Amino acid sequence: MDLAPVLDGFSVVLEPTNLLYCLIGVVVGMLVGVLPGLGPAATIAILLPITLGLDAVTAVIMLAGIFYGAQYGGTITSVLLRLPGEASSVVTVFDGHALARQGKAGTALGIAAIGSFIGGTISIIALTFLAPLVASFAIDFGPPEYTALALVGILLVSTVSSGSRLKALVAAGVGLLLATVGRDMFTGGERFTFGNLNLADGLDFVPIAMGLFGLGEILYNLEERHTRVHAPAKVGNVWPSRADLKQSSGAIGRGSVLGFFLGILPGGGATLSSLAAYAFEKKRSKTPERFGRGAVEGVAAPESANNAAATSSFIPLLTLGIPANGTMAVILGALLLQGVPVGPGLVNQEPELFWGVVNSMYIGNILLLIMSIPLVGLFVRILRVRPAILAPITVLITLIGVYTVNNSVFDIVLVIVFGVLGYLMKKLGFDPGPLVLAFVLGSLLEDSLRRSLIIFDGDASQFFLRPISGTLLVIFLLVALVPPIRTAVTRRRTASADNRTKELV
Amino acid sequence: MTVLVGYVPTAEGEAAFAAALEEASRRSEPLLLLNSPRGGAAVSSDVADDAAVALMADRAREGGVALEVRQSPHSGEIADEVLRVAQETDASVIVIGMRKRSPVGKLLMGSSAQRILLDADRPVLAVKP
Numbered sequence: 001m002d003l004a005p006v007l008d009g010f011s012v013v014l015e016p017t018n019l020l021y022c023l024i025g026v027v028v029g030m031l032v033g034v035l036p037g038l039g040p041a042a043t044i045a046i047l048l049p050i051t052l053g054l055d056a057v058t059a060v061i062m063l064a065g066i067f068y069g070a071q072y073g074g075t076i077t078s079v080l081l082r083l084p085g086e087a088s089s090v091v092t093v094f095d096g097h098a099l100a101r102q103g104k105a106g107t108a109l110g111i112a113a114i115g116s117f118i119g120g121t122i123s124i125i126a127l128t129f130l131a132p133l134v135a136s137f138a139i140d141f142g143p144p145e146y147t148a149l150a151l152v153g154i155l156l157v158s159t160v161s162s163g164s165r166l167k168a169l170v171a172a173g174v175g176l177l178l179a180t181v182g183r184d185m186f187t188g189g190e191r192f193t194f195g196n197l198n199l200a201d202g203l204d205f206v207p208i209a210m211g212l213f214g215l216g217e218i219l220y221n222l223e224e225r226h227t228r229v230h231a232p233a234k235v236g237n238v239w240p241s242r243a244d245l246k247q248s249s250g251a252i253g254r255g256s257v258l259g260f261f262l263g264i265l266p267g268g269g270a271t272l273s274s275l276a277a278y279a280f281e282k283k284r285s286k287t288p289e290r291f292g293r294g295a296v297e298g299v300a301a302p303e304s305a306n307n308a309a310a311t312s313s314f315i316p317l318l319t320l321g322i323p324a325n326g327t328m329a330v331i332l333g334a335l336l337l338q339g340v341p342v343g344p345g346l347v348n349q350e351p352e353l354f355w356g357v358v359n360s361m362y363i364g365n366i367l368l369l370i371m372s373i374p375l376v377g378l379f380v381r382i383l384r385v386r387p388a389i390l391a392p393i394t395v396l397i398t399l400i401g402v403y404t405v406n407n408s409v410f411d412i413v414l415v416i417v418f419g420v421l422g423y424l425m426k427k428l429g430f431d432p433g434p435l436v437l438a439f440v441l442g443s444l445l446e447d448s449l450r451r452s453l454i455i456f457d458g459d460a461s462q463f464f465l466r467p468i469s470g471t472l473l474v475i476f477l478l479v480a481l482v483p484p485i486r487t488a489v490t491r492r493r494t495a496s497a498d499n500r501t502k503e504l505v
Numbered sequence: 506m507t508v509l510v511g512y513v514p515t516a517e518g519e520a521a522f523a524a525a526l527e528e529a530s531r532r533s534e535p536l537l538l539l540n541s542p543r544g545g546a547a548v549s550s551d552v553a554d555d556a557a558v559a560l561m562a563d564r565a566r567e568g569g570v571a572l573e574v575r576q577s578p579h580s581g582e583i584a585d586e587v588l589r590v591a592q593e594t595d596a597s598v599i600v601i602g603m604r605k606r607s608p609v610g611k612l613l614m615g616s617s618a619q620r621i622l623l624d625a626d627r628p629v630l631a632v633k634p
Contacts, residue, residue, distance in 0.1 A: 036547065083547055229542040229578045231514075231554035386545035 006128065009355025012057055013363055018356065021058045025065020026364050030371065032066065033073020034085045034379045037221035037387075038394070040070040041327040041433070045213040046394065048206050048334055049401035056338040057353050061360040063331050068120060068310040068361065071270055072368050075112040075303055076379055079105055081230045083383075088270035088306040091278040095291060095298030102294050110240040111248050111296050112303040113372045119256040119304030120365040123311035126260055127358060131347065135319040138344035143455065144463055146448035148472035150441045153322045155479055156266040158434045165483070167430045172438035178203055179442025186450055198410040205333040207402050207414035208439060212432040213330065214398045215415055216422020218391050223427075232380060239373075240296070248300035251281050255304035263309030264316060269325040270306040277305035311361055318346055318354055322441065326433030329440045337405075507573075508532065509596035511587045511621070512540045514553045516634040517602030522561060524632040525600035526568050535571040537594055541586050544578030552576060584620035591627060600630045 012018060032043045044063050051059035074086025079096035092112065099108040141149070154176070158168035181192045182202025193199040240248075255277040262273035281301040282291045291298045313324040321342040323329040335342050340350060347354050402411045422432050456462040464470045510525035512518045522538065529536040538561065542549035553561075558574055565572035579586040591599050603618045611619075622629050 077547075081547065229544065229549045229552050229576070230547060231552040231557075232548055232550050380548060383548035384546050384550070386543070388545055 005351040005355050006359070008352065009359040012352050012356035013061070013360045017055075018058050018061055018360065019363065021054070021062040022065050022360050022364050023367055025062035026069035026072075026367050026371070028062075029066035029069020029071075030073035030368070030379060031382055032085075033070035033075075033089075034077055034382050035390075036077065036083050036085050037217060038390075039086060039213075039217065039327075040067045041209075041330055042213045042217045043070075044327060044330045044334070045209040046398050046401065048210065048330070048337065049405050051334050052337060052405060056335065056340050056350075057356040059334055059338060060331065060353065060357045061364075063334055064314070064357055064361065065364045067327055067331070068307060068364060069368060071303075071306045071310050072113065072116050072372050073379065075116070075299075076109065076372075076376055077383065079108045079112065079299070080376075080380060081383070083230075086270075088274045088310075089302070090271075091274050091302045092299055094278075095293075095295050098292065098294035099296070099299065104294070107240045107244055107296065108299050109376055110373060111244060111300050113369055114240070114245070115248065115252045115255065115300040115304035116307040116372075117365050117369045118252050119259055119306075119308035120311050120361065120368075122256040123260045123263070123308035124358065124361045124365070127312060127315055127361075131315050131319050131354075131358070134315060135344050135347040138320050139348075141320075141344060141468070143448040143451040144466055144469040145472070146444060147452055148463065148469040148476065149320065149322055150445040150448065152472050152476045152479070153266045153316075153324075154434070154438050154441055154445070155476055157325065157437050159479055159483065164429060167428075168434045171425065171430050171432065172434040175435040175438030176442045176445070178208070178435075179439050179446065185443075185447060198408070202443075203414070203439075204406070204411065205336065205440065206405050207411045208418050209330050209333055209436055210398055210402050211415040211418025212422035212425075212436055213326070215395065215419025216426060216432060218394050218398075219419060219423040220426045221387055222391050232384075244296050248296045251277075251297035251301040252304045254280065254284075255301035256308045259305030259308030260312045262305070263312030264324065266316065266322065266324045269313050269327075270309045273309035274302035274306040277301040307365075314357070317342070318357070320344060321346070321444075323437060326431075326436055329433075329437045332440055506532075506597040507535045507537045507594050508598055508600065509537050509539060509587070509591050509594060510600040511583070511602075512538050512553065513551050513602075514540075514557055515602070515604075517604045517632075519602075520632045520634040521600050521602035524630060526565060526570060528598060528600060528630060529570045530568050532597065534597060535573065536565060537590070537596070538572060538574045539587060539590050540574065540576050541579045541583065542576075543583070544580050549578075582617065582620070584617040584624070587617075587621055588624055591625065596627060598628045598630055599625055600632065603631050603633055 013022070028043065029040060032038045032040060043066055047063070051063065070086055071088055074084060074089035075092055075096065077083045077085040078089040078092040079100050082093055082097045084090040084093055096108045096112065099105065154172050158172045159165050181199055183190055183200060190200060258277050258280060259273040262276060263269060278298060278301055281297050282288050285291065285297065313328055316322045316324045317328045317332055321332070323332045332342060340353060399412055399415065402415045403409070405411065425432050452463070453460070463473055508525055508529040510521050512522055525536055540553050542551040562572055575590070587599065599621060601618055601621055606616065618631065622631065
């Protein structure tokens with residue numbers, strides 16, 4: 001492997017501007033990680049217009065910092081207040097808060113910070129070696145392969161993501177429909193524009209992401225009331241003892257590896273991997289009854305896993321141009337705004353961007369480790385800000401921000417419409433992630449599907465004859481068909497079992 | 506009939522609690538401690554932490570007073586909440602702590618103590634630290 005571009009990447013990161021934006025990114029990330037409700041996807045969406053004025057590298061370094069910084073921040077409130085600031089630190093609550101109640105909050109936070117750092121770093125090292133490999137492999141991808149990949153991506157995100165599968169599929173379907181609005185790329189015909197010139201170029205990604213993730217979440221949080229107000233927590237000694245470190249070292253290692261692989265999967269990401277790491281560690285332990293009562297492994301495993309996953313979910317984005325989850329979709333939006341050609345060519349065409357972003361994660365993780373331990377008290381103070389003060393400011397920034405992208409009032413209207421849609425979706429239990437992802441992948445899917453059908457002269461069976469697209473489509477069919485068949489079979493079995501018991505009675 | 510004390514973890518709050526404890530044992534009535542933070546934010550420095558609450562419970566037990574602690578958050582002004590709870594429990598006396606404030610500070614920030622003193626329909630015991 002050629003190491004020169006990797007080292008060049010470090011020279012990009014160490015430019016003062018990039019270092020500054022890396023710091024800003026991780027600090028903002030930690031802040032939103034601490035605040036329950038406002039997640040990294042929302043923050044990145046709201047900050048999209050700000051990145052317009054920056055270099056592409058600098059912008060992505062900052063946005064990436066927000067993403068993995070939030071994984072650190074969410075831990076703090078989970079441990080101290082039993083309030084997970086972030087979906088990915090929900091499982092940390094069980095053992096983290098139990099430790100805090102035993103007066104060992106410092107140990108839990110220290111272990112979480114060290115675990116996060118190690119998980120993140122292992123994942124970056126693996127990313128450094130794996131990403132160019134995947135990219136070199138993906139260079140052979142043609143339109144048929146992209147069609148299959150986009151299909152698998154959309155389906156996996158809808159099936160693997162949390163919540164109801166049917167609702168996620170509905171959301172993804174709406175996203176695909178929204179992607180068709182605007183001018184047809186091949187014939188030039190206008191679709192679903194209703195004669196409105198603003199829709200002629202299709203819906204923009206930025207107002208959709210800002211509305212669904214940003215405004216929608218703010219509206220939803222205004223409604224949610226915390227029943228209990230906590231006293232400000234005091235944290236004593238943050239350094240974990242050597243025994244604790246020894247006890248959790250295995251959990252950190254296993255959590256990192258698990259998180260890395262689950263992060264690559266579309267729809268995987270930080271939340272799923274932290275849950276999986278916790279469950280795995282509990283199953284593996286000789287004393288599972290300790291979990292939930294303050295086991296250090298119960299903090300170490302999910303925290304290393306969510307940081308490892310946050311890092312590795314950059315692999316599909318940077319090598320294939322396929323975002324693995326909602327937050328990555330927003331970062332893809334930022335890259336598209338900057339005019340960066342996202343796809344397998346990125347590693348070779350824009351080595352400075354690719355390695356700059358990857359290497360910034362080393363620096364970001366070190367910054368987080370330095371900050372997270374001594375500044376815990378400061379971050380907890382952020383929670384004293386009431387949503388009634390925070391929400392109007394955020395809404396104002398969102399609306400001004402979206403206006404500055406295109407200087408178009410129509411975009412403000414779009415943000416509000418999608419904000420209301422996002423609020424209603426959250427209220428009814430729909431995850432907006434699949435919608436945004438399907439919207440991003442929708443144009444790629446349509447484009448490559450039609451292009452490949454032109455190549456194939458309209459013969460769709462050709463998709464199955466090419467090795468890569470064929471394999472991907474088989475995976476697609478498996479993912480689509482196995483779960484419903486399995487539920488049907490189990491339902492039948494339980495139904496017949498019911499009949500038998502009835503007969504006996 | 507109970508003795509109602511409005512409490513915040515400050516010197517004024519401590520003074521009010523001490524006076525209320527004495528008052529409750531003199532009247533041999535139960536003591537209701539209202540420590541209500543403003544709702545909305547997840548963390549507030551107006552809330553007494555678990556250790557402080559346990560300490561107060563110990564002191565009440567030593568004095569032979571039955572203590573009830575309410576920490577549910579309120580919306581609006583704290584003065585209204587104190588008066589509402591006083592009505593609800595039909596308190597025989599409200600005990601509050603008072604802090605020194607300049608006329609300008611009072612003009613800008615208002616004064617919860619003043620509102621409680623003026624609006625209460627029952628005796629109020631105002632304590633200085």
